[in-house]
Amino acid sequence: MDETLKKQLETTACKVRMGIIEGVYNAKSGHPGGSLSIADTLTYLYFAKLNVYPDNPDLQDRDRFVLSKGHTAPALYSVLAQKGFFPYDELKSLRHIGALLQGHPCIHIPGVDMSSGSLGQGISVACGMALSGKISGDTYKVYTVLGDGEIQEGQVWEAAMFAAHYKLDNLVAIVDNNGLQIDGCVSDVMSPYPIVDKFKAFGWHVIEMDAHDFDSIEKAFNEAETIVNQPVAIVQKSVKGKGVSFMENQCSWHGTAPNAEQYAQAMAELEETLKSLEG
């Protein structure tokens, strides 16, 4: 990847992480761990891949994005704020009464293509959007992000079968393999492994990616674009809580908001990262 672009993306991703912490802290609830693990991927998609425009959010031939693991809405909202779909300050009223930003993605929020959050459903909707594009000969692509715990839902595999059957090569499903879910390690709770082999067996082209390395991310999404007659699954190895030292690889940060002290520490760490990137 071009070094200038990489630096820009790393800087934006750091700001996205700050927005996630800001949102979850002010909401006093929410899901920071899985939001932080997809921050780089979402930053790449919205700043280097998707043809979406804040001044024309309903463009018919825009690429679509469905956050199937909807509980990580803070990551999506933070990226959309950075992109200019709504003011950054909206993050501070996340989950509040009367707020624009609901606890899980809602289709009425600028930039959000689909309501989601009940796990396993977003990928089906993404399949419908991809099928629709195929029918009409549109050029847009559909991206969806699933959790590694989420793929325990049977509906995911109904959708996996559907996407391969209808050769939806305009669909890319990213599986965020951070290894943790609410009750513990995914391998202990209900092992979804081997994830790569499962998607391959369902007829998907599978790419493995390092979720926190923009070179790896760019390579994976570029490869995805070359695949024909098959849907693409990108299985990304990620770190839950990535970017905030005390949240990394901690199951307890799946669905807990930081207190004032933790908030200050997290923001200080991210400020430090930002300074080193901008310096």
Add this chain to the structure above:
Amino acid sequence: MADVIKKATRESYGEALAELGEKYENLYVLDADLAAATKTGIFKKKYPDRFFDCGIAEANMMGVAAGLAATGKIPFASSFAMFAAGRAFEIVRNSIGYPHLNVKIGATHAGISVGEDGATHQCNEDIALMRTIPGMVIINPADDVEAKAAVAAALEHVGPLYMRFGRLAAPVFNDKDTYKFELGKGVLLREGDDITIVATGLMVNEALVAADALKAEGINARVINIHTIKPIDKDIITKAAKETGIIVTVEEHSIIGGLGSAVSEVVTEAAPCKVVKIGVNDEYGHSGPAVDLLKEFGLSSDNIIKTVKETLGK
């Protein structure tokens, strides 16, 4: 008297889709391996490029329908009521209802008249389930003429909509040349001031037969057909409550959460009166010929007559 033509409303559904497919190029049909039974196969034969089989995976089918609608298509997602409203309930609620997407759900094989397949496939709960979803429109047509008109009206309506069709051939009593379907409007089929029979779907014809027999005995029963269960026509029900004082509801559905409940909700607020509910009484069905099952479960003109007389103390 000429022989009464009988036709299952699932046939009407398939035929209507095939007819409307010509005018509406944006109409797509999804099914879950039941095209031969839901009769969407009629559409499939005519427009194979606009028909997508989703396999035996109703949850995914509803999500796919949501995705099609979110990108501007008008999908008709079709299956048996048990699976469309039952199995896929939460997907319908969260992926179609909550984002208020323009998905039409065509649910066939509703009610006890599924017959021999038995309790697992006899859905007496779908109206109750669908009624709880904000913004969901529910139509339960009474015969072929009404069913076809309902499908056309569904296409014109923007937003999520659930249609209920039957497996059993039902008498066609509406005149296709003069019939007009108005979404959300009850239909006054018989005048009468002694009592009101409010019926829906397959039970409307039974109510008419009952009312005619009662008239011969000097009881003037008003008959109202409620084809749109949500939003329900409050005016026609309130007027009936005030003018006749007693309402008997008849539905091929559980007495919990269906037409009887909806009518009760209206009158308790607007014009309190006695409401007697004929329907499936909080129990499961079982195997048997549809006509025999309907009799056994009291979903017949005979039981309507009996209930009306008992209610009036005659």
